[in-house]
Structures are given as C-alpha cells and as structure tokens.
Amino acid sequence: MEEIERWLMFSYWGSYLKEDYMQVGLDVTEILMKHWGQVEWLRGTLFSYDEGLKDVDSFDTVRKEVLSDRDRYELYDVTFFNPTVTEEIYVNRLDIFDAMLTIQEYDDLKYFQTEDPALNERRTQELLEVFTDVASLPAIHELWMPDRDLTAFMGHPAYLYRPRPLFERVEHSLYTMKTKNEVARLVEEFEAHVPSEWVIDYVRERLGADAVQEMADGKVRVLFYDREITKSKVDTREFLRTFEEDVDQFCREKEVTLYKGEAS
Known part of the structure; x- marks a missing residue:
C-alpha cells in the first residue's frame, strides 16, 4: 500500500513564535512522550537523515542530545509508534524547524475510518487530548488538525x-x-x-x-x-x-x- 502522509497537527509558528523554536519543539516532544511513550528515533535532518538516537525512554536524554549540537538539530524529527493503534505499528513523526511544526502519520487517516464508529470516536477523542495538551503550551498561538480538512483549531481567536x-x-x-x-x-x-x-x-x-x-x-x-x-x-x-x-x-x-x- 502506498504511504500517504497526513499532518495530524500543524502550526506555521514561524509567523509568530518568539521563543527558541528548538526548545518549544522539545516541550512538544515531552508532551508526546507522555501520551505515546518512548521515542523510537530522534534524527537531525538538515542535510540528510543521520543515525541519531533510537529507543529513548528518557526525555532528559532527548533534550540533552538536541541542545548539545544545535547545528545538527537545526531541523529535527522525532518518531513515535503510537500505542493507541494495536493492529499494527502506527508511525507518528514530529517535525521541527524554525518555520513550522508538524505531527505526521502515513496511512491517510485510515485508523480514524474503521467500520466501528465508536472506535473512530474514541481515537478522535484521544487525538484531541494530545492536540489540546500541545496547543496549551504558551508559545503556541495557533494549532490545527488535520491538514487537508482543518477539522479542529486551538489558539487565539x-x-x-x-x-x-x-x-x-x-x-x-x-x-x-x-x-x-x-x-x-x-x-x-x-x-x-x-x-x-x-x-x-x-x-x-x-x-x-x-x-x-x-x-x-x-x-x-x-x-x-x-x-x-x-x-x-x-x-x-x-x-x-x-x-x-x-x-x-x-x-x-x-x-x-x-x-x-x-x-x-
């Protein structure tokens, strides 16, 4: 099956962000770890995907790694296996750079479109809880989900x-x-x-x-x-x-x- 990338959440924070975007990205990472568990892969992506760190269950380790080499992690991504889907591995990836933040998935939202409306509603609510935690960060003034249909917004009116x-x-x-x-x-x-x-x-x-x-x-x-x-x-x-x-x-x-x- 062809992978179809979708943004579960995104913000064009480069148009307003005053804080250090790398640090704000780390704040988002900490929230995602609270919901989704360990980081499967942390990579700097400025020039090419490097080896980075894998299977990290300590946020302090992620923070130390990113801030220890700001050139390498000027653009970085953080991969999670979302545990809310148990049928198979469900990959979500946080992308951070100065112009924007995205949280991606690669299955065209199929896990929100099962034949079970109650399951779809529960997964939507679980995503909304993550969305709300991320958007509650003071540095984030606007956050949308998901990308094509703009089905939810949180931020300043x-x-x-x-x-x-x-x-x-x-x-x-x-x-x-x-x-x-x-x-x-x-x-x-x-x-x-x-x-x-x-x-x-x-x-x-x-x-x-x-x-x-x-x-x-x-x-x-x-x-x-x-x-x-x-x-x-x-x-x-x-x-x-x-x-x-x-x-x-x-x-x-x-x-x-x-x-x-x-x-x-």
Missing part, C-alpha cells in the same frame, strides 16, 4: 482570521518567517477591535454550542467535525472565508480596516 494573500505566504515555508511583522500587526489589530465573545458567539451560532470551548490564556478550541475526525460539519476553508468577510463587515461598522494588503 485572531488566528481564525486568515486573509488569503497574507496566509498564502504564511503557509509557504520560504516566506513564513518574513510574515512575522504583518501577522503580529494583524493579530494586534484583531484583538483590539474584535472581542473574543463575538468570535465565540459567531462560531456557536453556526456550528453549535459544543463546537467551541474557551481555554486558558485567552485561547479557544473550535471543532469543525462531528464526533469523528473525518466527519466534517462544514467545509472549514469556506467557513473561514465567510468568517473573514463577516469580521471585515463588523469592523467596517466601527470604521476599522484590519487587513490593508501586503506590506510594501
């Missing part, structure tokens, strides 16, 4: 506002780091003019009361699926385009323009 010209560049790793000033300005403007309560009411009105939950540090968790991760309630990208238009209208009524186009 401003990151739901995604003007296409800007985020086409955010989502291209060659340009992600170059968007930091624009994204920071946009987030600041959004938070100054669009109350979180307005965003929460907006989502609840369209997706249901259970679709959005307030979290710590002003973050929200929005679920665009219905119980199973592959059962979308809406076309999320279309939802976000409509959200953008409605935010713009809300702001026009206050004589405010949030996104003024690309910086010169």
